[in-house]
Amino acid sequence: DAGVIQSPRHEVTEMGQEVTLRCKPISGHNSLFWYRQTMMRGLELLIYFNNNVPIDDSGMPEDRFSAKMPNASFSTLKIQPSEPRDSAVYFCASRKLLSGNTIYFGEGSWLTVV
Amino acid sequence: DQQVKQNSPSLSVQEGRISILNCDYTNSMFDYFLWYKKYPAEGPTFLISISSIKDKNEDGRFTVFLNKSAKHLSLHIVPSQPGDSAVYFCAASWEGAQKLVFGQGTRLTINP
Numbered sequence: 001d002a003g004v005i006q007s008p009r010h011e012v013t014e015m016g017q018e019v020t021l022r023c024k025p026i027s028g029h030n031s032l033f034w035y036r037q038t039m040m041r042g043l044e045l046l047i048y049f050n051n052n053v054p055i056d057d058s059g060m061p062e063d064r065f066s067a068k069m070p071n072a073s074f075s076t077l078k079i080q081p082s083e084p085r086d087s088a089v090y091f092c093a094s095r096k097l098l099s100g101n102t103i104y105f106g107e108g109s110w111l112t113v114v
Numbered sequence: 115d116q117q118v119k120q121n122s123p124s125l126s127v128q129e130g131r132i133s134i135l136n137c138d139y140t141n142s143m144f145d146y147f148l149w150y151k152k153y154p155a156e157g158p159t160f161l162i163s164i165s166s167i168k169d170k171n172e173d174g175r176f177t178v179f180l181n182k183s184a185k186h187l188s189l190h191i192v193p194s195q196p197g198d199s200a201v202y203f204c205a206a207s208w209e210g211a212q213k214l215v216f217g218q219g220t221r222l223t224i225n226p
Contacts, residue, residue, distance in 0.1 A: 004157070031212060033213065033214075035216070039218075040218070041116070041218060042120070042203060042216050042217050042218035042219045043158070043203060043205075043216035043217075043219070044216075045213055045214075045215070045216075048212065048213055050212065055212065056213065091157055091158070093157075097212070101146050101148065101163065101207045101214065102148065102160045102163070103160075103214060104160070105150075105157030105158045105159070106157050107155070107156055107157045108155075108156075108157055
């Protein structure tokens with residue numbers, strides 16, 4: 001079975017540009033998470049969805065960040081405008097609700113804003 | 115407000131010896147704890163977990179210990195192998211919660 005699929009794997013963009021990160025969760029999983037990895041804070045939860053509905057977006061750092069999940073097999077995380085401090089690895093993860101606490105991560109999207 | 119803390123950013127251990135990774139938490143509502151392992155350029159993968167009704171859980175070379183009164187857990191790897199070199203994340207959750215709270219991670223290096 002395919003795992004969580006993220007794209008792009010690497011993105012280098014200029015400050016002020018819009019960045020869109022994409023995620024396809026594991027088939028059958030109905031809970032999706034966006035995390036950001038930084039040296040200082042480790043893995044920070046940005047937002048998560050259950051059954052395509054955003055449940056908790058308290059970790060979204062600023063209004064420049066937005067996330068959508070238009071259907072069960074696709075989610076986007078958008079940064080507009082991007083800033084150098086947004087440079088990080090962004091992970092998408094998914095799990096099946098009521099099937100335990102373990103979540104399954106994608107390989108991450110490495111974002112560099114210059 | 116870091117609810118899960120891994121105070122050692124890095125740890126170096128000789129092959130064959132025991133590796134001990136530590137994690138502290140502040141939220142007393144947490145009742146389920148997990149360890150994830152992350153290799154470079156890959157996503158974190160689940161390693162082992164423990165419920166608060168236990169104080170120890172073993173899986174092969176990996177053992178997790180939980181001390182609820184101290185709000186502390188640790189991961190023991192014995193014997194350590196070069197393939198164990200990775201970043202280890204501690205995570206916590208609670209009954210009814212739908213998200214995991216992660217620590218900052220500890221980079222473990224196993225020296226031959």
